[in-house]
Amino acid sequence: MHRTVVWYAGLVCAAAGLTGPVATAAYTSFTAYMAGHLLLGMLAPLLLVLGAPVTLALRAVPVAHARSLTHLLRTPVVRAITYPAVAGVLNAGGGA
CATH class of the missing domain: 1.20.58 (Methane Monooxygenase Hydroxylase; Chain G, domain 1)
Structure with missing residues (x-):
């Protein structure tokens, strides 16, 4: 909640x-x-x-959609973008 x-x-x-x-x-x-x-x-x-x-x-979401979303979130591209160090660099670079 x-x-x-x-x-x-x-x-x-x-x-x-x-x-x-x-x-x-x-x-x-x-x-x-x-x-x-x-x-x-x-x-x-x-x-x-x-x-x-x-x-x-x-x-x-329903279980089938949740599994699809989980599969998407485990792809190498998404994992690389959401890695804390990469996300921090992207965030700092966006403000420049």
């Missing part, structure tokens, strides 16, 4: 950073711009990861 709440909180943070008063005020206020930046770039991804979306997906 708490993972679902954290996942939705991440979606709300991402939406708040892209729309609403924070996004519209970002054109006139540097503080609002930075608030949107922090919501979208730092808080939302953290909450989405803490929500464990793969675990939620595996629990929500």
Whole structure:
């Protein structure tokens, strides 16, 4: 249950950073711009990861689909991209 709440909180943070008063005020206020930046770039991804979306997906789909998803997640390409050191380099490189 708490993972679902954290996942939705991440979606709300991402939406708040892209729309609403924070996004519209970002054109006139540097503080609002930075608030949107922090919501979208730092808080939302953290909450989405803490929500464990793969675990939620595996629990929500039928067994046959869960097996297909597990097979996909065990492919060499996905394993290489999700390796912590590679993911950290990709994350750091994306901000440059």
